[in-house]
Every structure is written in C-alpha cells, then in structure tokens.
Amino acid sequence: MMQGKTALYIDGVAVAFGSLRAVDGLSMLIRYGEVRAIIGPNGAGKTTFLDIITGKTRPDSGVIELDGGIDLLALTEPKVALAGVGRKFQKPSVFEALSVEDNLNLSLRDPAFGMTREMFRSATAAERERMEHVLETIGMQDMQSQSAGVLSHGEKQWLEIGMLLLQEPKVLLLDEPVAGMTHAETERTVELVKSLRAPERAVVVIEHDMSFVEKIADVVSVLHEGRLLVEGSMGRVQSDERVRDVYLGR
Numbered sequence: 001m002m003q004g005k006t007a008l009y010i011d012g013v014a015v016a017f018g019s020l021r022a023v024d025g026l027s028m029l030i031r032y033g034e035v036r037a038i039i040g041p042n043g044a045g046k047t048t049f050l051d052i053i054t055g056k057t058r059p060d061s062g063v064i065e066l067d068g069g070i071d072l073l074a075l076t077e078p079k080v081a082l083a084g085v086g087r088k089f090q091k092p093s094v095f096e097a098l099s100v101e102d103n104l105n106l107s108l109r110d111p112a113f114g115m116t117r118e119m120f121r122s123a124t125a126a127e128r129e130r131m132e133h134v135l136e137t138i139g140m141q142d143m144q145s146q147s148a149g150v151l152s153h154g155e156k157q158w159l160e161i162g163m164l165l166l167q168e169p170k171v172l173l174l175d176e177p178v179a180g181m182t183h184a185e186t187e188r189t190v191e192l193v194k195s196l197r198a199p200e201r202a203v204v205v206i207e208h209d210m211s212f213v214e215k216i217a218d219v220v221s222v223l224h225e226g227r228l229l230v231e232g233s234m235g236r237v238q239s240d241e242r243v244r245d246v247y248l249g250r
C-alpha cells in the first residue's frame with residue numbers, strides 16, 4: 001500500500017499514575033490512508049494511549065501533532081474532537097430513545113453549540129446527502145426510522161461509527177469495535193472498517209480479536225508495559241518471538 005502523509009506524529013509520550021508508568025516514552029507515526037491496529041496484553045497502555053490522543057488524559061511529557069502541526073496536547077478534549085479526532089469507545093453510546101435518523105441528525109451539530117440548541121432543526125439538502133451516504137456505508141439505509149434502543153449490539157456499534165463519520169474526522173479511533181459481536185456481525189464489521197480506509201483519513205483500532213486484526217490492519221503496533229515492542233505487518237508481528245512471549249503465545 002502507498003503510504004500517505006503523517007496524520008498523527010507521536011514522540012516520547014509518557015504518563016505515570018503514581019508508580020505505574022502506563023505509557024513510557026511512546027513514539028509512533030500514523031499515516032493517512034492506513035488502518036493501524038494497536039494490540040497488546042491487558043495493562044499494555046492501549047486505552048491510556050487513546051485517552052492521551054483525545055485529551056482525556058494529560059501526559060507528563062511528549063509531543064502529539066495532528067495533520068503536520070496541530071498540537072493536540074495544547075487542546076481541551078472538545079477541541080481535540082473539533083480538530084478532527086473522532087473516538088468510539090468499546091461500549092456503544094447512542095441515544096436509545098431516538099431513531100437511527102435522529103441520532104445521525106444530532107451528530108451533524110457542531111459540538112461547540114451543544115446538543116439541545118439545534119436538536120430539532122431539519123437537515124439541509126447537503127447534510128441529507130451526507131447522511132444517506134453514511135447510512136449506506138454502515139449498511140443501515142433501510143433502518144432510518146427504527147429506534148436505536150431496539151438495535152442489536154453490532155448495529156449500535158455501526159450507528160455510532162456513522163455518527164462519527166458525519167463529523168468528518170481526520171483520525172478515527174475505534175476501541176475494541178467487535179467485542180461482544182456475533183460472528184456474522186464481526187465479519188460485517190471487517191468490511192465496514194475496510195471501507196473506512198481513505199486518503200484523507202487514518203483509522204486506529206484497538207482490538208484483541210487477532211483474526212479481525214489480520215483482516216483489517218495495514219500496520220500492527222504491539223504495546224507492552226507502555227512501550228512500543230514491535231510494529232509492522234501482521235505476519236511480521238506474529239513471527240516475532242518477543243510478541244509471542246508477552247502476548248500471542250499466552
């Protein structure tokens with residue numbers, strides 16, 4: 001695959017909670033046009049790493065730049081999102097009392113204005129077109145009027161990904177997107193994540209399902225004790241003795 005320009009530049013990032021060094025001098029380049037998987041044992045620092053990128057956790061040291069110059073560490077959590085970083089947590093977060101369409105309509109609103117100010121404003125023609133494209137991308141074009149509360153676990157995950165896509169993120173962070181899914185839902189999510197690969201977007205996935213990672217990832221980064229152990233293709237990672245010792249061989 002042809003490598004794009006750098007979406008996220010991460011250098012020397014570290015954070016400690018008391019005596020625990022959750023992230024320890026982590027450096028990484030994540031490029032536009034790629035799907036990057038981050039794997040590693042529990043406690044490796046994966047979720048803390050995403051927390052730092054999104055402004056939820058402040059590191060003790062290091063640099064994180066978006067799109068060649070936006071200093072994410074200088075921004076608040078809402079402003080990181082506005083700068084172009086979208087994050088989906090492991091547990092889906094949708095408005096269950098609202099329809100699929102209304103959930104998407106809410107995600108069109110600029111977070112700087114808050115949800116309720118324009119909650120019931122109709123979408124413009126251009127916004128409707130974007131919503132229809134997203135509905136096709138997530139495979140829910142026939143479910144617009146369905147209540148989000150009756151969706152399956154997998155459908156809620158896809159809806160939340162759609163809500164993030166409408167915000168047009170430069171970097172999309174997915175935290176264990178197939179956890180709790182059926183086999184059929186997982187396979188459908190494989191195709192969805194593959195379809196998210198775009199020249200203007202980087203996708204970062206944390207996942208424990210190695211079969212899923214093998215199918216979607218262009219580059220795999222393995223974290224261990226807050227540090228980058230190895231990165232490369234899934235084949236390279238699987239053949240690395242250090243990775244087998246600390247993670248895959250368990």
